[in-house]
Amino acid sequence: MKGTGRRNSPQRPNLGLPPPDNLLDGLVISHLGQGLAVETPDGTIMLCQTRRRLGDVAVGDRIRWSPSDDGMQGRVEEVLARSSVLVRPGYAGKNRVVAANLDRVFIVIAPSPQPDWLLVDQYLAVCEFRHIAAEIIYNKIDLAENEAQAQTELNDFVRIGYPVHPVSARKDIGIIELKQGLHGHCSMFSGQSGVGKSSLTNALLPDKNLRTNEISERSGLGRHTTTAATLYHLPEGGDLIDSPGVAVFGLAEIKGQDLAWCYREFQAHIGHCRFNDCRHINDKGCAVREAVEKGEIALARHQRYVKLLDKLAQPDTVWE
Ligand SMILES: Nc1nc2c(ncn2[C@@H]2O[C@H](COP(=O)(O)OP(=O)(O)OP(=O)(O)O)[C@@H](O)[C@H]2O)c(=O)[nH]1
Ligand SMILES: [Mg+2]
Ligand SMILES: [Zn+2]
Incomplete structure (x- = not known):
């Protein structure tokens, strides 16, 4: 009896989840104290809460979400498979996901504050462990005088296959070349506080402030600060995550x-x-x-x- 299959089919069990076809696609662009800033395919930014059972949801995650009844907020229902995760030790002995789906980490250093090579090595080790490409940005070269020691270290990194980009966000040196390297990738700027990660992000994204304000407005989160990693789309294609400075990164899960x-x-x-x-x-x-x-x-x-x-x-x- 053709055509009756649908009527006779057993009811979909109620798992307390909305039907999958009601879920919307989203990209986590920031993880803030009040929730996640999620970008929808049309570019709208929604504040979303997550579910405990989903574990960590991080910047760069591709998710599926459902809107609240009043449509003002959303709830993450599913985290899609990740191509990579960057993990670091968090509170109470637990590791936490810093970012997902990255394919490149740029470790930013500068003549001032003085490079912390042990921190650089931690990032490089974790990227090696996680199969994420790593490159080094030597920013503030306008301040680099008599930096022979730094140059020796940097040459060592180049020798073992980590590209080094000498740039100056302030004097606009090397920014075009850097931009070309970011094209088509999902990259993150990481490193010590004050090395110029946000200044570089600004130099690469002329409308960054505009977008930052948009995040604050649409999500009602107030002014956004550099305390949370935030993802931006590059005009030429690719994404860039600016992250807050750290003194120590740790070696989560590396024995x-x-x-x-x-x-x-x-x-x-x-x-x-x-x-x-x-x-x-x-x-x-x-x-x-x-x-x-x-x-x-x-x-x-x-x-x-x-x-x-x-x-x-x-x-x-x-x-x-
Ligand atoms: N001389 C010089 N100063 C720079 C350059 N880039 C950034 N700075 C300055 O360095 C300081 C720190 O820059 P930020 O971009 O806030 O550094 P950050 O790495 O984002 O710091 P956190 O957000 O704390 O991790 C600011 O005063 C910048 O103006 C540069 O190329 N040359
Ligand atoms: Mg910053
Ligand atoms: Zn040995």
């Missing part, structure tokens, strides 16, 4: 035995160590250590590896 692999220039040597459980410090027959002695691996990088390994070995290490 001591994984850390050497997260130092990318160690990878080719690890397999040649005499012992499987080599810690690559002063171990007998350590191929990594040998490479350091031959100058194939930068001594400074190895020293910082030892420092981070030591931190991982202490059960009470607080990364915050």
